[in-house]
C-alpha cells in the first residue's frame with residue numbers, strides 16, 4: 002500500500018511524462034515495481050555517432066548492465082521487458098555483444114523468455130561482398146518471473162486462405178490429435194483450426210520499417226511498440242521506454258489507452274517526443290485504484 006498523497010506526487014513526476022536525462026540516473030528516482038512493460042530500442046553499438054554518439058561494441062555490455070539493473074528494479078513482477086537490438090558487423094564478422102548481453106542479463110536476474118524476430122518487409126535491396134541485405138532485427142523478451150501478464154487474444158491475426166489450402170490436403174492424421182512419433186507429447190490437431198477466422202501469430206513479426214517520422218534517424222514504426230503493448234499490457238497500465246527518441250512508444254501507449262514514461266538524454270528529442278504527443282487524447286490515464294492502492298491485477302498465465 003502506498004499513501005494516496007505520495008502516490009499522486011510520484012505519478013505527477015513520471016507518469017505520462019518524457020523525462021530529460023541519462024536513463025541510468027533518472028530511473029533511480031522511480032519506485033520499485035512501477036511499470037507493466039518496458040519496450041525500448043537503445044542506441045546501437047558504434048552507430049549514429051553523428052546524432053547521439055555510439056557505444057563501442059566491446060564496451061556495450063558494460064555500458065548496458067547498470068541500466069538494466071535499474072530496469073529490473075522498476076519492472077513489476079508480472080511485467081515484461083522487450084529489447085529491440087541487432088548486432089552489427091565489425092571487421093567482417095557479426096559482433097557477439099548481443100549474445101554476451103543475453104548471458105549477462107540472465108546472470109543479473111532476468112529470465113530470457115523469448116526472442117521475436119522483426120522481419121522488415123520493405124527493406125531496400127543492395128549488394129554486399131560477403132553477405133545479403135540485413136532484413137530482420139531481434140526483439141528479446143525478458144521477464145522477472147515465469148508468470149507474467151500476456152493477452153494472446155489481443156494480437157490474433159486473420160487466418161487468411163491458409164485454411165482453404167490446408168483443407169484440400171487434409172490427411173487422416175490431421176483429423177485427430179497427431180502425437181509426435183518420437184513420443185515427445187507434442188501434438189497437433191489441424192482440423193481444430195480450420196474453421197477459425199483468427200489464429201495466434203508466430204514469433205516472427207512482419208512489419209514495414211516506415212515510421213512517417215523523418216526527424217529522428219532511428220525511429221521504429223508505430224506498429225512495433227503497439228503490437229507488444231497490446232500483447233503485454235491492459236488499458237490503464239504503464240509502459241516505460243528509457244531510450245524514447247522521438248516518442249514512438251509513448252504515442253503507441255497513449256493511442257491504446259495505456260500510460261507511458263519516456264526517458265531521453267537529448268533535449269531536442271524530448272521536445273520532439275512532446276510535439277508528437279500533442280493532440281493525442283489520453284484515453285485511460287489512471288493507474289491508481291480508489292484509496293491509493295497501487296496494485297497489479299492477478300491474471301491467468303501458463
Ligand SMILES: C[S@@+](CC[C@H](N)C(=O)[O-])C[C@H]1O[C@@H](n2cnc3c(N)ncnc32)[C@H](O)[C@@H]1O
Pocket residue numbers: 022023024025041042043044045053217219220221222243244245246247248249250264265266267270
Ligand atoms: C535507437 S534511438 C530510439 C528511437 C525510438 N525508438 C524512436 O522510435 O524514435 C535511441 C535513443 O536513445 C537516446 N539515448 C542514448 N543514450 C541514452 C541514455 N543513456 N539515456 C536516455 N536516452 C539515451 C538517444 O538520444 C536516442 O534518441
